Amino acid sequence: MDPSVIEQDEQWARWQRKHRQAAPDEPLELDPFVEEVFHQRKPASSNRALDLACGRGRHALALAKLGWSVEAWDFSSEGLARLKQRAAEQDLEIKCRLVDLRQADLSAFWAQFHFVVQVNYLNRDLLASAHKLLLPEGLFLFQGFNEDWPEERPGPRFRLRAGELESGLPGLRTLKILERDGRSFFLGQRSDA
Numbered sequence: 001m002d003p004s005v006i007e008q009d010e011q012w013a014r015w016q017r018k019h020r021q022a023a024p025d026e027p028l029e030l031d032p033f034v035e036e037v038f039h040q041r042k043p044a045s046s047n048r049a050l051d052l053a054c055g056r057g058r059h060a061l062a063l064a065k066l067g068w069s070v071e072a073w074d075f076s077s078e079g080l081a082r083l084k085q086r087a088a089e090q091d092l093e094i095k096c097r098l099v100d101l102r103q104a105d106l107s108a109f110w111a112q113f114h115f116v117v118q119v120n121y122l123n124r125d126l127l128a129s130a131h132k133l134l135l136p137e138g139l140f141l142f143q144g145f146n147e148d149w150p151e152e153r154p155g156p157r158f159r160l161r162a163g164e165l166e167s168g169l170p171g172l173r174t175l176k177i178l179e180r181d182g183r184s185f186f187l188g189q190r191s192d193a
């Protein structure tokens with residue numbers, strides 16, 4: 001079997017286990033940078049937000065509470081199950097999709113969202129095409145680990161190089177870039193639509 005397929009399966013199994021083992025009442029905190037952006041960008045009614053690789057949905061839940069109409073995508077059914085449970089408890093409506101972001105054809109979703117969020121999931125192909133998911137002037141927010149991150153995980157393959165986002169991302173006008181404590185942040189606006 002192709003080693004990359006085995007590796008993909010291992011990653012999926014690890015995430016399934018991790019999401020299943022998480023405490024159902026874990027606190028769902030956001031990074032202060034992300035929190036600030038969320039509070040500065042209140043949605044007009046029914047504006048659509050997308051949480052890519054949402055995990056157990058801390059960003060999707062926060063966005064839904066702020067009034068966004070939210071979709072949340074991940075390849076882990078366990079993560080999405082936790083998210084659905086939390087959303088139901090808080091009477092929030094979030095559309096969940098089981099999507100493998102390494103191989104899904106996302107073209108059916110081009111130009112659908114006002115706000116796309118991608119946190120702690122580094123997939124450079126997705127970073128290069130994320131702008132296509134946005135409506136004109138839509139916002140893209142990325143947060144990820146970089147090589148200054150002091151802990152062992154995620155491994156080097158899932159970390160940005162220092163300054164990697166400085167040249168910007170395709171199709172996005174850079175609004176803000178920040179690197180702090182081993183994390184990199186990027187906020188951009190669709191510029192090519």
Ligand SMILES: C[S@@+](CC[C@H](N)C(=O)[O-])C[C@H]1O[C@@H](n2cnc3c(N)ncnc32)[C@H](O)[C@@H]1O
Pocket residue numbers: 011015016052053054055056057058059073074075076079099100101102118119120121
């Ligand atoms: C570190 S977690 C981040 C979760 C969430 N964004 C957050 O910040 O709380 C990474 C997430 O990426 C998801 N993931 C990893 N590979 C994926 C893939 N190929 N397609 C979709 N989701 C993936 C995992 O299931 C996990 O939920």
